[in-house]
Amino acid sequence: MTAITxxxxxxxxxxxxxxxxxxxxxxxxxxxRSMDPAAFPPKLxxxxxxxxxxxxVKYQPGDVILLEGDYGNSAFLLLHGTARAxxxxxxxxxxxxxxxxxxxxxxxxxxxxxxHRVPEVRRPAQIHPGAGGPLxxxxxxxxxxxxxxxxxxxxxxxxxxxxxxxxxxxxxxALSRTPGVATIFAETEVVALEIRWQGLRxxxxxxxxxxxxxxxxxxxxxxxxxxxxxxxxxxxxEQELTEVAAATRFQTHGNFDxxxxxxxxxxxxxxxxxxxFERIAREPVVAEEGQPPPGLLLVRSGFARVSRRRGDGHQxxxxxxxxxxxxxxxxxxxxxxxxxxxxxxxxxxxxYVDLLRIPTEVALELILxxxxxxxxxxxxxxxxxxxxxxxxxxxxxxxxNNGTQAMVIDxxxxxxxxxxxxxxxxxxxxxxxxVRQGPTHDHLQFANACLQCVDPVCMIGCPTxxxxxxxxxxxxxxxxxxxxxCSTCANSCPYQNIRMVDVREPGGxxxxxxxxxxxxxxxxxxxxxxxxxGGPACQRACPxxxxxxxxxxEITPLAEWMETGPADAAVDDPATxxxxxxx
Amino acid sequence: MTRRRTKRRVTNAAVLAVGVAALWWVVQAMDARLVCxxxxxxxxxxxxxxxxxxxxxxxxxxxxxxxxxxxxxxxHLYLGAGSxxxxxxxxxxxxxxxxxxxxxxxxxxLTFVSGVVGLYLTRAIPRQLARTSEEFVYERIPRLRRExxxxxxxxxxxxxxxxxxxxxxxFYTSRIDPYLAESRGxxxxxxxxxxxxxxxxxxxxxxxxxxDQAELVxxxxxxxxxxxxxxxxxxxxxxxxxxxxxxxxxxxxxLVLVASVAHGLLALSMRGGPG
Numbered sequence: 037m038t039a040i041t042x043x044x045x046x047x048x049x050x051x052x053x054x055x056x057x058x059x060x061x062x063x064x065x066x067x068x069r070s071m072d073p074a075a076f077p078p079k080l081x082x083x084x085x086x087x088x089x090x091x092x093v094k095y096q097p098g099d100v101i102l103l104e105g106d107y108g109n110s111a112f113l114l115l116h117g118t119a120r121a122x123x124x125x126x127x128x129x130x131x132x133x134x135x136x137x138x139x140x141x142x143x144x145x146x147x148x149x150x151x152h153r154v155p156e157v158r159r160p161a162q163i164h165p166g167a168g169g170p171l172x173x174x175x176x177x178x179x180x181x182x183x184x185x186x187x188x189x190x191x192x193x194x195x196x197x198x199x200x201x202x203x204x205x206x207x208x209x210a211l212s213r214t215p216g217v218a219t220i221f222a223e224t225e226v227v228a229l230e231i232r233w234q235g236l237r238x239x240x241x242x243x244x245x246x247x248x249x250x251x252x253x254x255x256x257x258x259x260x261x262x263x264x265x266x267x268x269x270x271x272x273x274e275q276e277l278t279e280v281a282a283a284t285r286f287q288t289h290g291n292f293d294x295x296x297x298x299x300x301x302x303x304x305x306x307x308x309x310x311x312x313f314e315r316i317a318r319e320p321v322v323a324e325e326g327q328p329p330p331g332l333l334l335v336r337s338g339f340a341r342v343s344r345r346r347g348d349g350h351q352x353x354x355x356x357x358x359x360x361x362x363x364x365x366x367x368x369x370x371x372x373x374x375x376x377x378x379x380x381x382x383x384x385x386x387x388y389v390d391l392l393r394i395p396t397e398v399a400l401e402l403i404l405x406x407x408x409x410x411x412x413x414x415x416x417x418x419x420x421x422x423x424x425x426x427x428x429x430x431x432x433x434x435x436x437n438n439g440t441q442a443m444v445i446d447x448x449x450x451x452x453x454x455x456x457x458x459x460x461x462x463x464x465x466x467x468x469x470x471v472r473q474g475p476t477h478d479h480l481q482f483a484n485a486c487l488q489c490v491d492p493v494c495m496i497g498c499p500t501x502x503x504x505x506x507x508x509x510x511x512x513x514x515x516x517x518x519x520x521x522c523s524t525c526a527n528s529c530p531y532q533n534i535r536m537v538d539v540r541e542p543g544g545x546x547x548x549x550x551x552x553x554x555x556x557x558x559x560x561x562x563x564x565x566x567x568x569x570g571g572p573a574c575q576r577a578c579p580x581x582x583x584x585x586x587x588x589x590e591i592t593p594l595a596e597w598m599e600t601g602p603a604d605a606a607v608d609d610p611a612t613x614x615x616x617x618x619x
Numbered sequence: 620m621t622r623r624r625t626k627r628r629v630t631n632a633a634v635l636a637v638g639v640a641a642l643w644w645v646v647q648a649m650d651a652r653l654v655c656x657x658x659x660x661x662x663x664x665x666x667x668x669x670x671x672x673x674x675x676x677x678x679x680x681x682x683x684x685x686x687x688x689x690x691x692x693x694x695h696l697y698l699g700a701g702s703x704x705x706x707x708x709x710x711x712x713x714x715x716x717x718x719x720x721x722x723x724x725x726x727x728x729l730t731f732v733s734g735v736v737g738l739y740l741t742r743a744i745p746r747q748l749a750r751t752s753e754e755f756v757y758e759r760i761p762r763l764r765r766e767x768x769x770x771x772x773x774x775x776x777x778x779x780x781x782x783x784x785x786x787x788x789x790f791y792t793s794r795i796d797p798y799l800a801e802s803r804g805x806x807x808x809x810x811x812x813x814x815x816x817x818x819x820x821x822x823x824x825x826x827x828x829x830x831d832q833a834e835l836v837x838x839x840x841x842x843x844x845x846x847x848x849x850x851x852x853x854x855x856x857x858x859x860x861x862x863x864x865x866x867x868x869x870x871x872x873x874l875v876l877v878a879s880v881a882h883g884l885l886a887l888s889m890r891g892g893p894g
Contacts, residue, residue: 147682447749451741452757452858453865455688459681473756479749570684577681579692580741581624 050232051091059087062229065115066202071243080238089235095119095222100182102206102220103501110230111207117226120196121205122219144463144568152466154544156537156560158516173500173518180500180520184221191223198223207250208258210236212337212390215495215505237288251286259284262392266334268361271406280402285331285393289320290338290385319384322362322391326378329363329370332399337491338389341432342381352428353381355437356389357490357589364404367396368416371404386432422595430477431588435530439487440510441564442588443470443574444597447479449582459577460562467537469562470574480598483583485574486533486562488512490589494525494534494561503559511566514559521557534561631697639704646708660709661886665879667702671695672872699734719885723878730871737864744857751850757858764851768799771844778837787834787841790826794819795841799848808856816849 060083062068073082092115095101101112101119172185184190199205199220209216210233231239240247259281263269272280323330325345335356342362343350356362362383369377394403404412423431431437452472460468470485492512495503502519505512514525526534538546538555547556564585565572572585587593642660649656674695677685685691706727715721748754755763771791779788798819803811823838823845830838 144682144684447754448746450745451861452745452748453861454757455678458678462679463682473754476754479746481754565682568682573681575687576684577678577688579688580745581689582745 049088049091050230050235058092059083059090062086062090065113067113067204067243067246067249070245071239075244076238076242080242082242085235085238089238090229090231093228093230095181095226095228096183097222097224098183098185098187099222099226100184100219100501101222101226101228102209102216102218103182103504104217104219105215105504105506106209106495106498106501109210109496110232111210111236112205112220113229113231114199114201114203114205115227115229116201118223119199119205119220119226119228120191120223121199122190122221123195123197140567140569144570147463147465147568150466152461154540155461155466156539156558157465157542157544158539158547158558159542173520180522182500182518187221187223190221204250204253207236208254211250211254212258214337254286255281255284259392262334262336262359266359266361268332268364268407269403272402276402280394280398283395283398285395286336287322287333287391287393288388289322289391290388319386322383322385322389323379325380325382328376329366329379329396330393331396332364332367332394332403333362333383334392334394335360335362336390336392339386339432339435339437339491340389340391341384341386343384344381350382351425352432353425354591355386355428355432356383357437363399364415365417367399367404368407368412370396371400372412372416387435422599423591427477427598428591431594434475434482436475436482436487436588438489438491439482439588440490441486441488441572441585443483443485443562444584444586444588444594445472445481445483446582446584447476447481449580450481450578451580451582453579455577455579456574456583459573463565463568463573464560464563467560469535469560470533484531484533486512486564487531487588488562488564494529496528497524498522499524506566509564509566511564512561513563513566514561516558519558521559523557523559525559529561534559536560627693631693635697635701638701642705642708657709657711658886658890660705661883664702664705664709665883667698667705668872668876668879671698671702672876675869675872696734696738699731703731719878719882723875723882726871726874726878730868730875733864733868733871737868740861740864744861748854748857751853752846753850755851755854757855757862760851760855764799764802764848767844767848767851768796771795771799771841774837774840774844778831778834781833782831784831784834786826786829786831787837790823791841794822795845798845803852803856807852808859811853811856813849813853816845819845 063073063083063086068082068086071082076082076085093112095117104122173180173182190196205220206216208214236250240250260277263272263277263281263284269277269280319341322340323333325343335358337358340356340362341352342354342356343352345351362381363379366377366379407415436442454472457468457470457472460470470483472481472483474481474483476482488511492503492505495505495512499522500518500520502515503512503525504515521536523536526536536557537560539558541547548554549556562572570576575583575585584597586597642663646656646660649659674691677691678688706724710724715724775788775791779785798815820842823841827835827838
């Protein structure tokens with residue numbers, strides 16, 4: 037038997053060269069100087085946290101620190117030097133411009149006429165960073181760093197804000213798992229402290245002043261926009277919205293590393309003998325059925341399960357994602373009946389959930405009266421989701437509710453002709469971007485195609501920001517010139533929907549790195565045919581209406597499709613009794 | 620979607636009925652004016668056949684916005700039905716007496732019937748496949764079957780070693796291994812049956828009372844492997860039936876097109892009268 041030391045959180049520190057004396061020196065720097073080390077638990081001392089969850093990063097002038105659209109994983113504290121935040125989209129830096137109609141036509145025709153003798157053929161300009169653009173790259177694989185080739189030119193052409201030593205940036209993207217809203221690059225030589233989100237969360241938990249500072253930044257920069265986008269708050273004036281924002285509190289529940297717990301992943305906790313009841317009971321309770329509502333809860337990021345007590349267990353009745361609200365029905369009932377109405381459901385964090393809590397009195401005074409009697413009655417009627425509980429459980433347990441464009445195949449109609457696969461290959465360099473396999477529930481298959489997740493954890497850790505969410509279309513895409521083939525995204529995707537491919541030159545030979553001789557590898561995934569005409573080719577190709585790209589993050593679209601589609605197949609099709617010949 | 624599909628069905632059928640009525644009216648009008656209608660119905664029929672054949676060609680241009688596959692299938696189905704009416708009008712309801720025309724009529728009706736059979740198969744088979752324990756990609760089935768065989772042999776060998784008995788191994792060698800190793804015949808492909816699996820499982824269940832504990836554990840695994848092999852065979856037979864049907868249908872379509880063009884050229888070259 038081999039005995040080893042059980043790995044701990046900091047067995048693999050974030051920064052390899054983060055010596056203890058550097059961590060000690062950081063304690064003399066704001067904001068750490070103002071933190072009370074005694075407030076941190078003995079198992080999580082501030083000094084160890086700095087040594088394990090942060091690293092010193094040096095940037096040359098022009099180096100990109102954060103790329104617009106890049107998925108935040110860390111916050112940065114500027115220790116030395118000056119950086120610039122672009123206040124407008126930098127031409128050619130972020131690939132978020134919506135493809136024009138002409139480019140779509142050209143791309144569609146080119147793919148149609150292309151004869152794919154070998155798959156994944158690229159011209160050098162398609163895969164080489166900096167080919168004609170403002171960005172170039174240096175370093176290899178996961179140490180690759182992008183830099184702006186003409187910093188003075190960028191400064192002349194674009195509006196930027198100066199960031200100096202002591203300033204923190206990237207914290208909102210890291211905490212709310214949203215793409216960065218601006219490109220930040222080094223103007224001079226810069227030394228920054230990169231704090232990964234695990235450490236950032238603990239710093240916020242045990243250093244109230246730091247937490248307040250981060251929340252103040254969020255409140256100033258993003259909260260109003262979030263509230264404005266919430267349908268329940270759409271009738272509020274700017275003044276009222278400001279009052280609501282001032283009263284809003286932040287809450288976090290659960291484990292940010294939800295993707296490590298997904299069935300089938302290495303950190304699988306859903307396998308084994310754990311029953312659904314046990315799993316639900318293990319999920320952190322945010323609000324308990326029968327208790328007064330803690331306020332109006334808005335999901336800022338993450339997922340939550342809504343359940344109702346059934347006997348000794350809990351039955352899932354709905355799930356919530358970003359932008360959705362909990363407690364509104366009870367608050368509406370309170371307003372209508374004039375007496376407090378207890379919660380009719382419980383709310384639990386699935387993985388993790390970040391919530392905005394609007395206090396009950398604020399909701400009752402400012403928000404609900406704006407809705408009008410009919411809306412209030414509708415809200416208070418509190419109907420359960422249209423999907424059966426077992427389907428809800430299936431979706432939540434496998435986190436399929438993360439998908440905004442899940443590929444769902446009705447196996448009762450699918451003839452397995454693979455027209456969808458061929459169509460995908462024809463539109464993507466002769467190689468399909470999905471596999472017609474995947475988890476199956478009843479007669480619905482959730483195929484291995486990119487779900488276009490609400491919380492795209494594949495974007496965590498991409499060293500160049502090549503995988504990004506397109507600002508215009510919302511599609512998670514891979515920018516091939518800046519993809520260094522490190523496989524971080526493919527390994528991070530909990531659904532195994534990203535594949536690494538060898539790229540080839542038109543003659544068919546594999547393209548190799550000129551220095552190492554190793555093949556050039558690129559990450560590929562479904563891009564919803566965003567740069568082509570007509571939408572996803574897979575869905576268009578299906579002759580039997582069996583395949584659909586559907587938003588599973590919302591319950592209604594799938595419920596409507598399930599209610600009508602399969603029933604139709606059962607009624608209309610001249611099929612024999614299922615499996616009659618087989619049995 | 621039920622209502623949507625019903626509405627679609629009614630709309631398409633109505634359009635087809637209007638088209639057939641219009642065709643009848645046009646032919647009557649032509650006859651009244653002593654115009655030779657069969658030439659014009661022949662042109663129309665050839666055009667319809669080309670459109671029907673283009674349905675498959677459209678799949679080669681998936682990246683172009685040429686309409687959804689589902690819409691094309693609907694067009695294909697209703698136009699196919701319309702083509703039969705058009706052919707009856709064209710031939711006057713008689714079987715042609717020329718050998719080329721007879722051949723053309725024969726392959727047309729074979730194509731038509733294969734289309735109807737295909738419609739039935741594409742509606743019936745998916746639901747049968749969906750009731751099996753797993754989904755299998757057709758191209759992967761041979762490899763999966765080899766894996767099942769290898770795993771079953773390893774399970775039985777392990778059990779024989781652990782139990783020091785060959786009761787299960789003997790039964791496996793004589794009954795289960797041949798079942799797992801062999802592929803099913805043509806009869807099974809046309810009409811698959813689970814009778815073999817059921818018989819094996821029954822025999823295996825009967826054998827249980829003679830088995831050692833280690834063999835019992837192995838026999839449970841064998842149950843699952845036999846079940847999986849049966850599902851693999853079933854998927855292969857049903858999916859291959861669909862693929863073979865499509866091959867036959869497309870081949871017949873090509874024959875119809877070639878024979879139609881030959882018939883058209885022949886008819887035009889033999890056309891008498893002024894000009």
